[in-house]
């Protein structure tokens with residue numbers, strides 16, 4: 363009897379999966395050759411191909427069909443896959459109130475999932491409004507000093523590597539640098555990953571980046587309430603607890619000792635205790651003030667600043683270095699600009715100096731074009747939505763993938779996309795491209811809140827490196843490079859370079 367019920371249960375489930383995977387066909391949208399159970403993500407789940415590559419390939423296939431959009435499946439969950447830039451603009455900007463979510467695993471009892479990237483609708487709106495003042499250029503300028511202090515460690519570490527080794531892994535150097543920057547500017551934690559790459563904070567960051575395919579599969583196919591009841595956490599219990607304790611201890615230390623550090627934590631504590639971000643150096647509660655963030659809110663936001671902030675910028679720096687090591691003319695031109703601008707500022711890298719480097723801006727923009735850290739940007743439809751000019755209605759709950767990496771490498775918008783050419787970002791060339799063909803930071807109300815800080819930390823790191831060293835590609839770099847698994851585009855293995863002191 364039990365066996366019979368089980369067999370019927372399994373058969374019913376399989377029929378359900380099969381039926382769910384006809385979702386797009388029933389709506390008249392083309393799909394790839396959908397694979398039973400896995401949909402479009404078998405290769406990603408089994409490690410055959412990163413999801414980034416799958417989505418890029420899918421973009422090219424859909425474009426080749428000459429259609430504006432298609433269907434995609436994460437297992438049997440339907441994902442809408444637009445390739446038409448006007449539709450993308452509508453989703454991200456014009457009709458963004460139908461897409462007030464990135465989708466993705468969330469549970470209120472799993473504190474590391476309760477952050478800005480994941481929250482949706484009204485809760486996201488309110489939190490975004492509270493946090494936006496922490497990311498203005500004025501606030502970022504205040505953190506600039508801390509940022510440049512870290513470049514001294516960077517120069518010393520690369521100098522040592524240049525003197526003592528034959529070729530070194532620049533991806534590790536960039537990851538260590540951005541970890542130290544975010545630790546310092548985010549939480550006032552002084553870690554020196556450049557000299558002690560095995561410190562607890564760096565190791566924590568590395569662990570977060572190892573894609574856990576089982577967790578990815580579970581959050582796609584099992585009910586989240588059930589998962590959390592069974593003891594599931596998005597990043598594993600031990601890893602989550604390390605971070606929660608770290609932030610709680612930092613909050614307690616700051617509040618008990620009235621510590622003032624120019625970092626994001628200070629601004630978050632002001633929101634927690636005083637309800638408003640100000641120039642005050644104290645963070646403690648005043649009688650009349652009403653806090654607008656809880657301790658858990660701070661933990662969640664610190665977590666997203668860390669996870670969204672260090673690997674994205676490190677990936678940007680690494681790919682820029684990869685391209686500069688291969689394109690000596692571009693490297694020389696950039697170094698010339700850096701030296702000229704620094705000379706005007708008494709040899710000091712100030713915030714103003716960093717803002718005065720148009721060629722550096724073009725170089726970083728081009729690296730973000732060729733290798734956008736987020737290969738696709740997710741959205742979830744939060745209110746039924748009819749795609750304008752079509753009879754396709756996206757139902758509430760439908761996922762959307764904006765295929766950024768595919769668009770950035772589409773010859774229609776970027777001729778010879780494999781060529782690294784910063785001049786694509788001259789004013790004239792930028793103006794000649796259609797809107798929404800360049801989306802490294804997303805767009806619309808959910809555009810990256812850390813855009814300024816992320817770009818600045820990559821630029822400051824690159825300025826320090828190029829002002830002091832000349833780089834060439836070491837033959838240990840596997841060419842052509844491969845992309846690693848994971849949600850952020852990074853190089854598989856490493857980029858090996860040689861550096862000569864200038």
Ligand code: HEM
Nearest residue numbers: 479667670671674675736802803804805808809810812816
């Ligand atoms: C080169 C560096 C970076 C890149 C390429 C990048 C890219 C992105 C992208 C593509 C999104 C999604 C935007 C959308 O949905 O339209 C995003 C969102 C976000 N990023 Fe960044 N990011 C970078 C650095 C940072 C930094 C340094 C921080 C924080 C310190 C940060 C925090 C966030 C947060 C909190 C969100 C969610 C915003 C929301 O949903 O309201 N990012 N980022």
